[in-house]
Amino acid sequence: INLYVHLISHDLVATVKIFRRLLVKTLIPRKITLTLQWPSMNKGIISCIAFSPMANSDGGRLFAAGSFCQVTGLYVEPEGLPVMTLSNKGQGGVTQVKFSPDGQYLFTGGRKDNHILCWDIRNTGTILFSLPRVVQTNQKVYFDIDPSGTYIATGSQDGYMLVYDLKNHGKLVNKTQVSKDAVNSCSFHPTKPIIVTSVGQRRYILDIDYKSKQKELECIQNAVIAWRGSI
Numbered sequence: 613i614n615l616y617v618h619l620i621s622h623d624l625v626a627t628v629k630i631f632r633r634l635l636v637k638t639l640i641p642r643k644i645t646l647t648l649q650w651p652s653m654n655k656g657i658i659s660c661i662a663f664s665p666m667a668n669s670d671g672g673r674l675f676a677a678g679s680f681c682q683v684t685g686l687y688v689e690p691e692g693l694p695v696m697t698l699s700n701k702g703q704g705g706v707t708q709v710k711f712s713p714d715g716q717y718l719f720t721g722g723r724k725d726n727h728i729l730c731w732d733i734r735n736t737g738t739i740l741f742s743l744p745r746v747v748q749t750n751q752k753v754y755f756d757i758d759p760s761g762t763y764i765a766t767g768s769q770d771g772y773m774l775v776y777d778l779k780n781h782g783k784l785v786n787k788t789q790v791s792k793d794a795v796n797s798c799s800f801h802p803t804k805p806i807i808v809t810s811v812g813q814r815r816y817i818l819d820i821d822y823k824s825k826q827k828e829l830e831c832i833q834n835a836v837i838a839w840r841g842s843i
Contacts, residue, residue, distance in 0.1 A: 666715030678706030713761040767795030
């Protein structure tokens with residue numbers, strides 16, 4: 613991705629500021645600002661963005677922008693023209709959006725939302741299936757898709773790493789106890805059979821009595837763990 617995009621939401625208008633990433637790793641602002649027109653039901657903060665790995669016939673690419681009001685908008689760069697709106701009312705605010713490697717599907721996850729949703733964005737914009745996990749707070753819990761597009765790995769607040777088979781309708785193929793604390797992120801290595809997980813969450817320890825405090829402290833872990841091997 614050669615563009616770094618930052619979104620600021622105000623009422624019904626989202627402004628996109630674009631920066632070109634140079635080889636010297638400095639960000640030079642381009643004098644281009646996109647204005648995204650959101651549907652009237654979307655007035656939330658734009659919380660995440662992702663580009664499709666596939667370009668269209670004109671060289672532009674689809675990008676998704678999720679918001680805290682349970683709505684994800686799909687647009688085409690560089691003009692920022694609206695393509696589709698994906699609404700998931702009743703669930704938590706969207707905190708991550710990610711395209712499949714072939715660009716045909718979009719996965720969304722949110723805070724206080726116990727499911728990752730797989731959207732068919734080829735024509736219909738319908739939900740194909742959902743992938744269960746435990747996310748009961750406002751903490752962001754991230755997922756990742758392996759480079760082949762076969763597996764998706766996600767953390768879970770109950771301390772598990774979950775791996776689903778996307779070629780088999782989202783079947784759970786691996787459930788590993790990583791920690792007693794929340795697993796907040798999973799990431800695939802781009803070329804090697806390695807998954808990295810991160811563990812930890814903000815806790816408020818109530819000093820009620822010594823035994824309960826010690827039990828609470830035993831569950832706290834802040835770590836990054838690498839896993840090697842086949843799924």
